[in-house]
Amino acid sequence: MVANNHGSTHRVAVIGSGFGGLAAARSLARVEVEVTLISRTSHHLFQPLLYQVATGVLSEGEIAPSTRDVLRRQRNAHVVLGKVVDIDLARRQVYSRTVLGTTVTPYDSLVVAAGAGQSYFGNPQFAEFAPGMKTIDDALELRGRIFGAFELAELAPDERERERLMTFVVVGAGPTGVEMAGQIAELAHRTLVGAFRDLDTRTARILLVDGAEHVLPMFAPSLSLAAEAQLRDIGVTLHLGSRVVDVSARQVTLVGPDGAAETLPSGTCIWAAGVEASPLARLLAEQTGASLDRAGRIAVGADLTLPGHPEVYVVGDMMSLDALPGVAQVAIQGGRHAAASIRTRLDAPGAPVAPFRYRNKGSMATISRFHAVAEMGRVRLRGPAAWGIWLGVHLAYLVGFGNRAAAVFHWTVSFLGRRRSQRTSSYQQVFGRLALELAGREVAARARGEVAAGDAGDDAQPAAS
Ligand SMILES: Cc1cc2nc3c(=O)[nH]c(=O)nc-3n(C[C@H](O)[C@H](O)[C@H](O)COP(=O)(O)OP(=O)(O)OC[C@H]3O[C@@H](n4cnc5c(N)ncnc54)[C@H](O)[C@@H]3O)c2cc1C
Numbered sequence: 234m235v236a237n238n239h240g241s242t243h244r245v246a247v248i249g250s251g252f253g254g255l256a257a258a259r260s261l262a263r264v265e266v267e268v269t270l271i272s273r274t275s276h277h278l279f280q281p282l283l284y285q286v287a288t289g290v291l292s293e294g295e296i297a298p299s300t301r302d303v304l305r306r307q308r309n310a311h312v313v314l315g316k317v318v319d320i321d322l323a324r325r326q327v328y329s330r331t332v333l334g335t336t337v338t339p340y341d342s343l344v345v346a347a348g349a350g351q352s353y354f355g356n357p358q359f360a361e362f363a364p365g366m367k368t369i370d371d372a373l374e375l376r377g378r379i380f381g382a383f384e385l386a387e388l389a390p391d392e393r394e395r396e397r398l399m400t401f402v403v404v405g406a407g408p409t410g411v412e413m414a415g416q417i418a419e420l421a422h423r424t425l426v427g428a429f430r431d432l433d434t435r436t437a438r439i440l441l442v443d444g445a446e447h448v449l450p451m452f453a454p455s456l457s458l459a460a461e462a463q464l465r466d467i468g469v470t471l472h473l474g475s476r477v478v479d480v481s482a483r484q485v486t487l488v489g490p491d492g493a494a495e496t497l498p499s500g501t502c503i504w505a506a507g508v509e510a511s512p513l514a515r516l517l518a519e520q521t522g523a524s525l526d527r528a529g530r531i532a533v534g535a536d537l538t539l540p541g542h543p544e545v546y547v548v549g550d551m552m553s554l555d556a557l558p559g560v561a562q563v564a565i566q567g568g569r570h571a572a573a574s575i576r577t578r579l580d581a582p583g584a585p586v587a588p589f590r591y592r593n594k595g596s597m598a599t600i601s602r603f604h605a606v607a608e609m610g611r612v613r614l615r616g617p618a619a620w621g622i623w624l625g626v627h628l629a630y631l632v633g634f635g636n637r638a639a640a641v642f643h644w645t646v647s648f649l650g651r652r653r654s655q656r657t658s659s660y661q662q663v664f665g666r667l668a669l670e671l672a673g674r675e676v677a678a679r680a681r682g683e684v685a686a687g688d689a690g691d692d693a694q695p696a697a698s
Contacts, residue, residue, distance in 0.1 A: 242265060242266060242267050243265070243266045243267070243341045243342065243575075243579055244266070244267050244269065244339060244340050244341045244342070245257075245261060245266050245267065245268050245269070245340060245341070245342045245343070245344065245575060246269050246271060246327050246338045246339075246340035246342075246343050246344070247268060247269070247270045247271070247343075247344045247346065248271050248272070248317050248320075248327065248343070248344070248345045248346060248347050248513070249270075249271075249272055249345070249346035249347045249348060249549070250270060250272035250274060250276065250277050250278075250300040250312075251277065251278060251280075251346060251348050251549065251564065252346075252549060252561045252564035252565050252568070253344075253346030253348075253548040253549030253550075253564035253565065253567050253568040254270060254272065254344065254346035254347075254548075254549075254568060255270075255277050255300070255303065255568070256564070256565040256566075256567075256568030256569050256572075257344040257346065257546075257548065257568035257569070257571050257572045258270045258304060258307070258310055258568075258572075259303075259304070259307065260568065260569045260572030260573065261309065261310075261572045261575065261576070262307045262309065262310070264309075264572070264575070264576050264579070265309075265579075266309060266342075266575065266579070267309055267311070268307075268309055268310040268311065269310075269311045269312075269313055269338050269340070270300065270304065270310060270311070270312050270313070271313045271314075271315055271317055271327060271329045271336075271338060272300060272312075272313075272314065272315075273314070273315065273316040273317070273329075274300075274368070274369075275299060275300060275301070275312075275314055276297040276298060276299055276300055276369070277297065277298055277300050277303055278296065278297045278368070278369060279296040279297070279630070279631070280366075280367070280561070281408075281561065281627070282295075282296045282627065283296065283366050283367075283368075283369075283371070283372045283409075284366065284372075284409060284412045284413045284416055285416070286369070286372040286373070286376065286655070287366065287371075287372040287373075287375040287376050287379065287413070287416075288376070288379065288413070288416040288417065288419075288420060288653070289376060289380065289420075289424075289647075289653030289654070289655045289656040290416070290643060290644070290647045290653055290655065291640060291643050291655060292639075292643070292655045293369050293372065293373065294636075294639075295631070295636045295639050295640050295643070296636075297369050298636065300312050313329060313336055313338065314331060315329030315330055315331045315335075315336050316329060316330050316331070317329045317330075317347065317513060318330050318335075319516065320343070320345070320513065320516060320517065320520075322517070322520045322521065322539075322542055322545065323520075324339075325339060325340050325341065325343070325544070326338065326339050326340070327339075327340065327343065340544075341544065342544045342545075342546075342575045342578075343544060343545045343546065344546045344547075344548060344568065344571045344572075344575075345513060345517065345545065345546065345547045345548070345551070346547075346548045346549045346551070346564065346567075346568060347511035347513045347514075347551055348510075348511055348549060348550045348551060348564075349367075349508040349509060349510045349511060349528070349529075349530075349550040349551060349559060350365075350367055350508070350509050350510075350511065351365030351366075351367050351504060351507065351508065351509065352506075352507035352508055352509035352528070353504065353507065354506075354507055356480075359477075359480040359504065360504070362480045362481055362482055362502055363402075363404060363480045363485075363502035363503060363504040364378070364503065364504065365504045365505070366409055366413070366503065366504075366505055373658075373662065374662060375503060376655075376656075376658050376662070377658035377659060377661075377662020377663050378501050378662070378663075379401070379417060379420070379501060380656055380658050380663070381658060381662065381663035381664070382398050382399070382401070382500045382501045383398075383399075383420075383421075383425060383429065383432065383434060383437075384663060385398050385500070385663075386398035386399045386432055386500070387429045387430075387431050387432040393498075395432070396436075396438075396498070397483065397484075397498040397499060397500055398500035398501075399421075399432075399434075399436055399437045399438065399500070400437070400438045400440065400497060400498060400499040400500060400501075401414075401417050401437065401438070401439045401440070401499065401500075401501045401502075401503070402440045402442060402477075402485045402497060402499045402501070402502045402503070403417070403439070403440070403441050403442070403502075403503045403505060404442050404443075404477050404485075404502065404503065404504050404505060404506050405442075405443060405504065405505035405506030405507070406441050406442070406443035406445065406447075406448035406449065406450075406471075406473070407443075407449065407450075407451070407505065407506070408449065408596075408598035409505040410441060410443070410448075410503075410505035410506065411441070411448055411449060411460060411464065411598055411600060412598060412599055412600070413503055413505055414439050414441040414464060414469045415463075415464065415467060415469065415599065415600045415601045415604075416601075417437070417439050418437075418439045418464075418467040418468045418469050418601065419467065419601055419602065420434070420653070421434045421435060421437035421439065421468065422434070422435050422437075422467065422468050423651055424647075424651055424652065424653055435468075437468075438470060439468060439469045439470065440469075440470045440471075440472055440497065440499075441464065441469050441470070441471050441472065442472040442473075442475050442477055442485075442487060443472075443473055443474075443475070443506070444474065444475065444476050445473065445474070446473050446474050447461065447473060448460050448461050448464065448471065448473070449598055449606065451558070451596065452596065452598070452606055452608055453608055453613050455613060456606040456608060456613055456615060459606060459615040459616075460598070460600055460606050460615075463600045463601065463604050464600060467600070467601050472487060472489070473490075474489065474490035475487045475488065475489045475490065476488050478494065480502050483498060483499070483500075484496050484497060484498045484499055485497050485499050485502050508528055508550065508559060509528055509529050510525075510528055510529035510530040510531070510550065510551040511529075511550075511551045512529075513551065514529055514530055514531040514547070514551045514552075515529065515531075517531055517539060517545070517547065518531050521539045521540050521541060521542060522540060522541075523539055523540055525553075526553045528553075529551075530550070530551055530552055530553035531547055531551060531552055531553060532552075532553050532554070533546075533547050533552045533553070533554050535554070535588035535589060536570075536574060536586050536587070536588055536589060537552065537554070537567055537570060537571055537574075537589050538574075543578075546567075546570075546571035546574070546575075548564060548567030548568050548570070548571055549563065549564030549567055549568070550563075550564060552567070554589070555591075557591055560596065562591075562592075562593070562594055563591055566589075566591055566592065567589060570587075570589045573587075574586040574587075593610075594609070595607060595608055595609030595610065595612075596608055597619060597622065597623045597626070599620060599623050602620075602647070602648045603616070603617045603620050603648070604616055604617070604619075604620055605619040605620040605622075605623045606619050607619035607622050607623065624644070627640075628640070628641065643655065
């Protein structure tokens with residue numbers, strides 16, 4: 234075990250390099266404390282733009298800058314790579330692990346911002362066939378599957394298989410699902426048109442499935458309806474009031490509003506529904522008696538601390554307070570609030586700290602190029618005006634990470650032109666899954682005595698070269 238103890242000043246450990254953790258760490262830059270940021274990834278991740286990495290608009294580096302780079306000039310900050318596996322609130326120690334061993338980080342104050350993962354509503358077996366959209370790994374995997382589906386469709390031996398490969402199912406009609414479906418439709422109907430000699434990409438079917446009756450249910454009904462009209466316009470088929478009950482390598486099964494089951498042969502399924510808080514929430518709940526909600530988020534006090542532990546703050550997607558939504562601004566403002574409280578307590582020990590007050594700056598979702606919906610208080614916008622605001626907000630954010638120029642260039646290429654400059658997928662991403670599928674079919678055929686051992690072709694070899 235490595236003890237990670239850098240000095241005798243007040244030690245603040247921060248778990249997570251996402252929106253909440255990074256905001257907390259950065260807000261402590263001018264405070265006389267020693268900050269140790271522990272994260273299982275070496276980057277910060279701008280999750281709202283993951284769908285653009287998955288669909289070839291942006292590169293992963295543009296939305297996931299290295300945390301060390303971001304904190305390079307912050308002299309009181311240390312970055313530790315590792316997955317936190319335990320937190321001992323009595324001893325005030327965090328245990329994080331890598332393949333090389335365990336690191337112990339003692340703290341005086343702790344900010345926990347480990348976010349949330351994908352929930353498959355009790356069906357974790359769906360994950361293999363329907364990747365979620367939470368990490369850079371997810372986005373790159375999906376990029377390989379989406380572009381790979383078009384490649385494989387051109388090579389398909391018959392029309393049925395081609396139709397299957399050209400059917401994309403997106404589960405979940407919140408902002409992520411809507412954005413994903415919209416981008417795949419743009420790929421099929423605009424970007425890739427003419428790129429294949431034996432495939433008309435416009436025959437692709439993009440299905441957006443949700444149990445709710447409307448897309449974007451968190452927006453005003455007029456904006457949900459506008460988004461639905463725009464989605465239909467660009468070629469997305471909506472399956473609302475429908476639940477996905479099964480996903481396999483070759484098909485997705487839905488139960489519609491009338492209770493009837495429908496099986497859709499599909500080559501690519503994307504899961505954009507449901508979140509589940511980091512398991513660290515349960516670990517903290519067990520030690521403090523704080524309750525967990527249905528999504529596994531831990532209840533915090535008005536000042537974002539845990540019962541009996543005024544030195545432990547939980548912020549962002551893994552905390553539950555006043556039904557605040559799991560959005561970036563809640564995490565950023567929570568991280569800043571935790572940092573301000575730590576500073577107040579250091580300046581005036583025993584002084585009361587202010588409760589957390591969330592300032593809702595509004596929400597927005599893009600549907601296709603030049604089309605978005607945005608809601609800021611009573612102001613509701615749709616179409617190009619909303620899209621312009623979306624662009625401005627995202628550019629302003631990316632400034633902080635020095636990635637603005639590259640993003641502007643790639644957005645210009647994609648939105649004004651027709652191209653996607655970040656389409657690279659690895660052999661493994663395109664063919665690895667197919668190879669496994671073929672190998673599986675071969676094993677089954679061999680069991681039926683239809684194939685002799687050793688008959689498998691090249692494609693059945695998972696890519697190793
Ligand atoms: C695809 C997608 C699109 C979204 N779009 C929007 C949007 O348009 N607008 C909006 O406001 N919000 C959006 N959100 C939500 C927003 O991204 C989250 O609310 C926000 O990221 C929450 O911040 P956080 O700090 O709580 O968690 P995260 O940003 O998820 O960060 C969690 C951090 O903890 C680390 N971590 C997790 N477990 C451990 C562990 N055991 N040990 C060490 N480190 C750990 C992770 O590596 C990560 O660095 C979107 C989310 C997704 C997934």
